[in-house]
Amino acid sequence: xxxxxxxxxxxxxxxxxFDRSPTDKELVSQAKALCRDYINSRLVRAGVSWxxxxxxxxxxxGKLAEVSTILLRLGDELEYIRPNVxxxxxxxxxxxxxxxxxxxxxxxxxxxxxFTAGITWGKVVSLYAVAAGLAVDCxxxxxxxxxxxIVDCLGEFVRKTLVTWLKRRGGWADITKCVVNxxxxxxxxxxxxxxxxxxxxxxxxxxxxxxxx
Numbered sequence: 001x002x003x004x005x006x007x008x009x010x011x012x013x014x015x016x017x018f019d020r021s022p023t024d025k026e027l028v029s030q031a032k033a034l035c036r037d038y039i040n041s042r043l044v045r046a047g048v049s050w051x052x053x054x055x056x057x058x059x060x061x062g063k064l065a066e067v068s069t070i071l072l073r074l075g076d077e078l079e080y081i082r083p084n085v086x087x088x089x090x091x092x093x094x095x096x097x098x099x100x101x102x103x104x105x106x107x108x109x110x111x112x113x114x115f116t117a118g119i120t121w122g123k124v125v126s127l128y129a130v131a132a133g134l135a136v137d138c139x140x141x142x143x144x145x146x147x148x149x150i151v152d153c154l155g156e157f158v159r160k161t162l163v164t165w166l167k168r169r170g171g172w173a174d175i176t177k178c179v180v181n182x183x184x185x186x187x188x189x190x191x192x193x194x195x196x197x198x199x200x201x202x203x204x205x206x207x208x209x210x211x212x213x
Contacts, residue, residue, distance in 0.1 A: 022171045024163045030064065030172050031158040035131055035151045037068040038075065042132035048139050067172045074125045074178060075132075086129045090137040097143045104153050107134060111157045119165045121178050127154065 022030070079086045090097055095106045110130055114123050131154050138146035158166075166172065 022167075024159065024167075027163050027166050027171060028155045028159045030067075031162075032151050032155040033064065034068055034071055034172065035128060035154050038071060038128045039132045039135040039147060039151070041072055042136055043139060046136050046140075048136060063173055067175055070176050070178065071125065071128060074121070074175070075129050078122070078125050079129055086133040088137065089130060089133040090141070097138050097141045097146060100146065100149050103134070103138070103146055103149060107131065107150060107153050108157060111154075111161075115161060119162060121175055124162070124175070127157070 093106050093110070095102050097103060107130070111127055114126055114130075131150050135147045135150050138144065138150070166174075
């Protein structure tokens with residue numbers, strides 16, 4: 001079975017750019033590396049039966065590792081308050097997972113809907129949660145190669161839609177500012193914004209795709 005792969009050399013290169021202002025290409029590479037981390041975490045959590053990936057996690061203590069940890073932590077909160085939104089994505093979209101074009105079009109359509117009213121870190125986390133939920137569906141339906149398609153698709157969306165926003169914030173490390181306290185009874189601004197966008201997201205699930213799909 002095809003698995004997620006990333007060399008230690010690539011991981012080191014991705015981490016290095018956190019020490020300076022990243023280029024567009026580097027921001028996209030980081031986005032894809034973070035997506036692989038997120039998807040791998042969700043596959044493990046879902047208990048999906050698949051071959052253990054030849055996977056090198058970010059070096060402990062590195063900035064990329066910190067960003068990945070925060071992204072997953074925020075994703076945990078987001079998925080906890082709306083679990084049904086981020087599970088069974090393919091069934092909600094009523095799409096086949098056997099066509100790369102259908103999977104790509106579906107993901108990009110939902111991504112576009114998420115960011116219709118602007119960009120926030122909450123919506124970025126939601127994008128990763130959708131990607132991971134769709135990836136879990138693909139592996140469960142014996143389509144593991146589609147995971148790579150989803151990662152590449154997310155990278156392309158970041159390149160076209162999020163890079164300028166990310167550069168204004170100094171890159172992916174800015175997401176660490178979203179964690180302002182550890183009290184679960186308090187919700188920071190990113191979570192409130194994400195929750196407010198759920199109504200539009202749920203509508204998008206049913207209307208972003210062509211009827212025949």
